[in-house]
Amino acid sequence: MDEDLERMTREELIEEAKRLRQGIREHRDCSGHDLCWHHPALWALLPDKTDPVSVVPKWPEFMKGCITYRQSLNEQLPNAPRSDGPFEE
Template structure:
């Protein structure tokens, strides 16, 4: 799956590392409502361009997952700043 790396020269490998680090940092630095979205741009850094075959839970189960995720942030990032803003669909 990663055979393309074998043929890359040093400069190409370094450029690939920078591209991947940039994508990971963008994902890591997501905050506020952006934490609720999947990140296809991150997946787009992979050489294989496929449409992810995602499965979406029905609303009640999905919302319970959102609540559990938010509760986990209280435990894992208890010192995080509060982002007290409504979601803006126009963004």
């Protein structure tokens, strides 16, 4: 799956590492309502192109997952600033 790395020069590997790091930083730096979004741009950094069809939970189960995720942020980031800013499309 990662045979392309074997064929890259040192310089190409460095450029690839920088490109991947930038994509990870963009994902990491999401904040507020952006934390909840589907992130295909991150997956697009991989060389293997697929068109996965995600299984999307029905609304009640999906909302339970959102609540659990938000609760995990309380545990993992107890001192992070909080916002009551509205969601904007």
